């Protein structure tokens with residue numbers, strides 16, 4: 067592939083630098099929400115989702131801020147994030163988010179920038195990876211419940227030639243609704259499933275951390291990045 | 302590499318190579334895992350098919366060469382276990398297994 | 413002879429399971445425990461797929477590696493670890509559905525007797541239906557325990 071031009075009328079390519087900023091913003095958001103995520107997990111799990119995610123995302127942040135971070139292609143950047151999460155998170159979220167980014171990475175080759183359609187395809191691969199790894203479906207009260215509606219909304223908006231800002235906004239809204247919906251259903255996967263119907267009324271921690279992925283994407287990716295501010299990042 | 306798991310020999314009049322013997326579990330805590338291990342290791346040294354039945358719980362017959370099946374015997378102190386072996390070395394096999402059930406220092410009970 | 417990897421959220425638990433399993437195998441079977449995650453603050457409960465991968469490689473034998481795990485992320489981590497193995501090695505690994513402690517004890521003994529990967533796994537998984545506490549059993553002979 068390697069072509070950088072946008073397609074489908076939205077004309078905006080997403081550069082590897084933007085992806086880097088998005089994931090950095092995500093890391094900040096998770097670190098800042100550690101206590102909230104842990105509190106959600108205390109209700110229906112083992113009170114460690116915030117700790118786990120913070121531990122993983124701190125390592126990701128270090129990696130993304132490192133001048134040696136592989137920033138020449140979206141694929142290598144995502145792969146590096148995946149490997150960091152896989153070994154640093156420690157809970158179920160580690161292999162799940164790790165698989166998400168690993169599958170996303172394999173879908174985008176060595177491109178230094180991707181089109182919005184490629185971005186959506188990449189997230190679709192990530193979603194399929196999570197579902198395969200966790201054997202979870204929609205409405206099992208997991209992170210799938212925010213990722214899947216978001217990916218579907220993104221695909222639909224891009225298919226309708228909406229601009230990237232709008233598409234990302236719709237994806238984030240879909241993720242938020244999916245996340246909120248997890249409070250209405252019983253858990254069927256993961257630790258919370260041991261509670262069965264008693265898990266109703268509590269929002270899923272993993273669906274919440276996954277919502278931030280789309281929330282920060284809408285905030286960061288819709289605005290084109292100015293050039294890399296740090297020349298040392300040039301490789 | 303998988304060890305063959307023949308059907309359990311049934312007690313009763315079989316070929317000349319079939320013999321049986323009843324032993325009693327002496328251990329206060331019932332058939333201990335270590336004893337189970339000894340049974341399985343001993344049984345596996347012989348060609349004979351060896352089955353064990355817990356006469357007091359009516360469990361079995363189970364394969365003496367499988368630790369999982371021995372654990373299913375629910376053998377407690379005082380339970381009588383019937384060992385049935387079939388094959389060319391059935392007799393020495395039962396001899397060796399009976400040794401395990403003999404109290405330490407005591408000779409194996411006679412068949 | 414196959415090897416065994418014990419995956420637990422707790423390193424101590426994994427080592428303890430190895431200890432009891434070792435006794436059954438009389439030290440003849442390679443049993444590698446793995447568990448916990450590390451950061452600057454120390455070791456925490458959890459599982460690290462890369463550490464599991466390392467444990468599989470440490471235990472490696474062409475006869476195969478049986479992986480016994482506790483729950484949740486231990487399974488996900490083991491599955492993730494397998495993805496990083498070359499396919500010909502991955503084919504000789506099994507993640508067992510067995511209860512951790514009973515499964516490890518049975519697997520260790522069966523492995524020491526030369527059981528194949530699938531036979532040992534089947535025996536280990538069989539412990540899932542084991543009766544541990546005998547329920548009162550109507551005894552026609554009226555013998556008392």
Ligand SMILES: Nc1ncnc2c1ncn2[C@@H]1O[C@H](COP(=O)(O)OP(=O)(O)OP(=O)(O)O)[C@@H](O)[C@H]1O
Pocket residue numbers: 107111112114115116118119156157158159160162196199200201202207208209210255256257270271272273421458459483484485486
């Ligand atoms: N099988 C699964 N498929 C998809 N998502 C899952 C699955 N199991 C758990 N999750 C997600 O992971 C979140 C919990 O992540 P966390 O980091 O707290 O792991 P954990 O459940 O504590 O792991 P562990 O199994 O080590 O206890 C859940 O809120 C849910 O969204």
Ligand SMILES: [Mg+2]
Pocket residue numbers: 107111112113114115157257
């Ligand atoms: Mg948790």
